[in-house]
Amino acid sequence: MYQAIVSPQEDKFIAVRAGQNAAMQLPSRYYAELANLADQNAVTPGWFAEVARQAWGLDLAARPVNEALVVRPPSVLPVTYSRASWEINKGCNFSCEHCYLEQRPFAGLPLADKLRLIDMLRDMGVIWFEITGGEPLIDPDFVPAYERAHAAGMMMEILTNGSRLHREDLLDAFRRRQPHKITVSMYGASPETADALTQTRGAFKNAYRGLVAAAEAGLPVDVTLIITKHNVAELDEMRAMVRDLGLRFKEYASISPTYTGKGSTLAAQVPDLIGKSDVFQGCPAGHTSFHVDPHGFATMCKVGRDNPISLITEGPQGLLRLPGIADAQMLRTGGCTGCKLSSTCRVCRPMARVYQEAKAPLSHYCQHGMKEAS
Ligand code: SF4
Ligand code: SF4
Numbered sequence: 001m002y003q004a005i006v007s008p009q010e011d012k013f014i015a016v017r018a019g020q021n022a023a024m025q026l027p028s029r030y031y032a033e034l035a036n037l038a039d040q041n042a043v044t045p046g047w048f049a050e051v052a053r054q055a056w057g058l059d060l061a062a063r064p065v066n067e068a069l070v071v072r073p074p075s076v077l078p079v080t081y082s083r084a085s086w087e088i089n090k091g092c093n094f095s096c097e098h099c100y101l102e103q104r105p106f107a108g109l110p111l112a113d114k115l116r117l118i119d120m121l122r123d124m125g126v127i128w129f130e131i132t133g134g135e136p137l138i139d140p141d142f143v144p145a146y147e148r149a150h151a152a153g154m155m156m157e158i159l160t161n162g163s164r165l166h167r168e169d170l171l172d173a174f175r176r177r178q179p180h181k182i183t184v185s186m187y188g189a190s191p192e193t194a195d196a197l198t199q200t201r202g203a204f205k206n207a208y209r210g211l212v213a214a215a216e217a218g219l220p221v222d223v224t225l226i227i228t229k230h231n232v233a234e235l236d237e238m239r240a241m242v243r244d245l246g247l248r249f250k251e252y253a254s255i256s257p258t259y260t261g262k263g264s265t266l267a268a269q270v271p272d273l274i275g276k277s278d279v280f281q282g283c284p285a286g287h288t289s290f291h292v293d294p295h296g297f298a299t300m301c302k303v304g305r306d307n308p309i310s311l312i313t314e315g316p317q318g319l320l321r322l323p324g325i326a327d328a329q330m331l332r333t334g335g336c337t338g339c340k341l342s343s344t345c346r347v348c349r350p351m352a353r354v355y356q357e358a359k360a361p362l363s364h365y366c367q368h369g370m371k372e373a374s
Contacts, residue, residue, distance in 0.1 A: 035073070
């Protein structure tokens with residue numbers, strides 16, 4: 001199994017290793033040397049073995065390049081899309097009130113098309129690849145899809161509710177092929193709370209079992225504590241539980257409408273935790289990153305889903321239309337037209353739009369309402 005990935009990324013060349021934050025930027029001639037050595041099935045050069053030892057504690061000395069590394073070719077497109085997320089399936093075994101998916105149909109591409117899609121993402125230059133859902137680990141094709149993307153030299157992140165993480169077939173896949181990160185959403189510190197929030201009996205027991213199994217397997221797990229009015233009273237216990245497992249966590253309390261503009265989710269928001277997000281600083285969505293739905297349609301991101309592009313029928317070249325589609329969605333139009341506060345707004349335009357479509361109170365997202373409320 002390879003130990004690191006060497007790849008073009010936009011106008012740079014990088015070397016990265018799953019589970020490690022330390023990355024290297026390589027001069028173009030060093031990338032060309034590694035690509036050349038990979039073609040000749042030669043040995044890893046001493047300079048790379050040395051920097052890999054310093055950055056990651058690896059011993060690659062005298063190892064063939066093709067064993068030690070995946071050296072990715074440049075993108076087939078004139079632009080490089082280095083990041084992508086993919087809803088392998090919107091189906092989920094939980095039913096959270098705050099879920100940003102209004103509907104969660106269990107449907108997606110057949111396995112052959114899933115693999116073809118992943119090959120296209122590889123050819124487009126995707127390195128940072130997130131598989132999400134719904135709940136991605138309930139998809140019957142998760143393991144072969146994950147293995148295909150990992151083998152292509154992608155830094156894999158899985159977003160999961162954790163309820164299947166204890167399964168041996170999944171642990172085995174993650175042990176054989178190390179993901180960069182598994183991000184587990186946590187919904188409570190007790191069965192009463194987590195099962196009620198997710199409207200699923202056994203949700204807490206299965207998710208906790210998954211966290212324990214993943215921690216014991218030494219997998220790179222990050223926990224996101226999802227804070228809603230249903231579990232905010234247990235927040236300290238949730239923090240303690242994750243610390244006891246030796247895992248890292250972050251907290252997330254910004255409940256948004258569904259991406260289809262329904263505001264039913266907002267009832268779960270903790271009022272005191274509204275408006276704590278940073279000022280929106282711009283976003284490369286649609287230019288260097290994109291999102292793919294379960295049927296292979298690419299959009300700028302998970303929220304801005306106008307004019308989806310079918311990668312299955314159009315292939316990688318279809319993505320060349322995405323920057324224009326993304327720019328059109330970023331214009332401060334609709335309820336934001338002419339806003340004098342837009343430079344310090346906390347939400348991007350596609351997110352503001354779903355709040356406006358949901359007829360959400362301005363105090364949830366817009367500075368005009370936040371000022372009045374404060
Ligand atoms: S676990 Fe995630 S995808 Fe499933 S219902 Fe809850 S928020 Fe939605
Ligand atoms: S502050 Fe409100 S009106 Fe202004 S851009 Fe942001 S969401 Fe739109």
